[in-house]
Amino acid sequence: MSRTAHKLLTGSGATADSGDDDFNLVTTLLPANGSNAAQNSTFIDSSDNNLTVTPGTEAPAQGTFSPFSKDVGKWSVEFDGSSNLLWTSGHFQFGTGDYTVECFVFFTGNDSTSGGIFQLSSGNNDGSSPAMALRDTTGLTIYTSSGQKITGNNNTFAMGVWYHLAFVRQSNVVRVYKDGALVTWNDGSTSAADTTNITSTAMNVGRYYSDSYRLKGYISNFRVNKGTAVYTGAFTKPTAPLTDITNTKLIACSTNNHLFERSSINMAITNTYGTAKTKPFSPFKNDAEYDPAVHGGSFLFGQNANSSLSVSHASLFDFGTADYCIEAWLYPTQTSYSNSWAMWASTIGVNQYWAYTNGGGNQAAAGFSSYPAGGYSGANWHQATSYVWNHIVFQNTGGYENWYKNGTRIYNVQNNPNHGSSATGMMFGRANHYASYFYYGGYMSDVRVITGTNYNPYSNAASLTVPTAPLTKTSYTRLLLNGTNAAIKDVSGSNNIRTLDNAQLDTAIKKFGTASMRFDNTNDYLTLPQTEFKPFGMGDFTIECFVYFDTVTSSGIFQLSNGYLNSTTRGPAAGCSSTTGKWGIYRGTTWDEPVSSQVPSTNTWYHMALVRNSGTVKLYIDGAVMVSATDTTNYTDTYFVIGGWYSTGYLMHGRIDEFRITHKARYTSTFDVPTEAFPNI
Structure with a gap:
């Protein structure tokens, strides 16, 4: 199987021929394969209802980080x-x-x-x-x-x-x-x-x-x-x-x-x-390439009023007194609460929510909670734990509310909740009724809503079996949000890529496969989630891609900094000089460019690799060294941008294909340019 075939099979779950022996050290790989103009801000409901999913003005970042990103034992x-x-x-x-x-x-x-x-x-x-x-x-x-x-x-x-x-x-x-x-x-x-x-x-x-x-x-x-x-x-x-x-x-x-x-x-x-x-990082790579049905996906909410997903329907979410189950996987990244609550799910049209809280310091009012019943599970450890995947279940059966965290029942009370018939939809990431606080911050995967007598997916025993694969629709599934519709996906399973403005796939011009990532120099760029970026520290690294310029001057290709495009001269970063047009890099806070006039041409594909090896950083263009300098910087920053650097005045105008970050020096001397797409496993 050729590497080009590998790219075309991304998402198939196929096992690679020889693969990449260092794929466990790959923390970002964007093959940029898919439909023309596709982005990461289109969300789908995988239930039979196929409801329209509407993001807030700050669309959650959608991607491949999920409870199933890596095989068991490979975290x-x-x-x-x-x-x-x-x-x-x-x-x-x-x-x-x-x-x-x-x-x-x-x-x-x-x-x-x-x-x-x-x-x-x-x-x-x-x-x-x-x-x-x-x-x-x-x-x-x-x-x-x-x-x-x-x-x-x-x-x-x-x-x-x-x-x-x-x-x-x-x-x-x-x-x-x-x-x-x-x-x-x-x-x-x-x-x-x-x-x-x-x-x-x-x-x-x-x-x-x-x-x-x-x-x-x-x-x-x-x-x-x-x-x-x-x-x-x-x-x-x-x-x-x-x-x-x-x-x-x-x-x-x-x-x-x-x-x-x-x-x-x-x-x-x-x-x-x-x-x-x-x-999702270990000495071992997965057994198979990324497959949405096997490895899943998620949404990353920003813990603010604008970061949400919602669906509308006149009657589907009128639970009344019927049985229902609302479940999801949550990986909170918030380090503090928005007024003591994280209301991750709610209805629209009437004040109803499913949440967890620290009780404002009162443990009796801490843990899981829902409304209108208004109960509390009453223990601090019942809160969704930050920076781990928590399987959360709110289930009502015959008036008994049974709540589960990671398979353990933490609440079992006959509250006989009556949710009425006034709901006109559901919202996730925050409560629709509380626009100014109680936001959820973090990842959410496999949101599933089921209602109908005798159709709850779990018995009401003291424990349940935690899912070991992405959730699928069952009888009476009203809504299913798997988070697997990202077009620019990280097949390493590490990141949810945010596509800003009009950053999108382009099928007209590409290096390999069916598409590349297109940037038009006007507010278009990608960001990797700051909470999940793995710092380079003092270690070796390789940041590489294929790049194609429509215009050259001031085109930033990527930057790692202490904020997204926050007007800071900081690296590692690569792009073209705003004054000379030559290739250039930032190492730490120092700028370097070739002594000779090395200006890239437009409408030409180049392979670019920025490599640190044992304290020396080199910029390779098409396998040849353009810049070499000492770099012993301890890189602790976590804000990574693709398609720009410094500020929105220095954005990419062109295309990027096969963007890869590896925590290893892949190239230590002059090399032949890769002629196939990078392996996906």
Whole structure:
């Protein structure tokens, strides 16, 4: 299968021939394939009613980030240096026996900021073992009963690379393995005696020693095995998600909700500190290309009065006293409430809503709530958790209201709600009755509304089975919003792309497949969601695409900054100079362009790649180096624009095809221009 065929099959779910061995490091890939003039702001109802879906004046960003973006086991948790997770259980009391603690870790800070990986302790300034961290002057650092062991500051870890680390005690001897190889400490040893009788029950992930040593980076597949030294010598680095082998007590940081883990113990998390975030990013790529029916989609609401979706109908949503079920997946990105509430669903024409709240500090009035019945589930943990996917169900059966969060029933009361017959539609993202507050901020996927006696999809048991695939229509489905109608889709499953003004697909001029992305230099550009962008930190990266100019001067191709087109000279960014017309880049806040007159022609396709490799950034045009400069910037910005830079006065006039971001230096010297579309898996 050719790469061009790959592009034409985007969305088919087909498995690639050889594919991209580094696709797990791809965090954006826009093949730009579809119908002429298509954008991301057309929304569809997949029920048989096929209702017209109307966005607010700030249309929610529609895209491929969903509860099913990645296969199970192929997620991670992002730690920002101020967050960590804590499990408390007797399963961590290893005594004097064998054990293994392992995970994959991706550092984004630097040696001094990457910090703690784990520690079996919850104290501050506590050197208890086992524990592991990456630190500035000591390198990889562990605690055992023999004290601290360090590798020293020998640069054995690069930023922006997935490493597998395993801390193993076998017969009272501790060894650590990095990517399957035994670690040598700075004293020349490869092991440490450890006879500790471990009685602690608190496993901290993303933290070590104290709150000052928290991780900046990602952890995936954190596994704890009690009673077995899983590795007793050099081994091949795992190439698939870790599994529930004998004596496994925890497999965390690997699903669409980091509050849950995958071992048979099914251990509940004790607490979260700061804002740890579940991310569709891991050492492993999916088994198949993006397929809307398999991987789903979502909408990103901006927590304001203008960010909403609504449908209208004179009678479909007149629930009266009938049975009904309103459900959705929510991934809140809001860090604070709009007046203590997030009213994510409501009716139009009459004040009725389905929501969650912090109760204004009153736990008895916190959790899920609906109106007109007006009940509260009454617990803080019932609120939809930020930065994880929450499956939310409000179901009324025979007057009994049953509410579920992630499969657990949190409310079961006979309220006999009467919703009357005055509803003229439904609204999502905010309550239609409250225009000035109570907004929802975050992602929403698989919104489904069902009503009709005996047609509710779930029994009213104490628990329900959480869906493992995108929802489909069933009998009496009144509305189904899957969020899969984006035209400019990110097939890496990481982003919901916002198409501003008239940014759209163009089938007349394209490099590969059926279309490219067209920008007319008048308010047209794309944005990646700030909440989901994965910072480059100190790591390597490649930002590349095919670009075609209608006009050259002042054409920005892309920019990463601390705001969208906020008049800041900041990078990484690439485009053409407003004065010379030459290719140019920003690295950090410094501008670079070729010494010779390298001005692109109009009406010509070019391959452009901006690559950072071990502290050197290069701009390649058609495989040749145009700019080379030192770049050790710690890139922490998360506002990414495609089709412009600096401000709306420097927008692209032309087309872009096959836009890809990879957390790796794909090109390190002159190369041949790709002749096929990039693999989608």
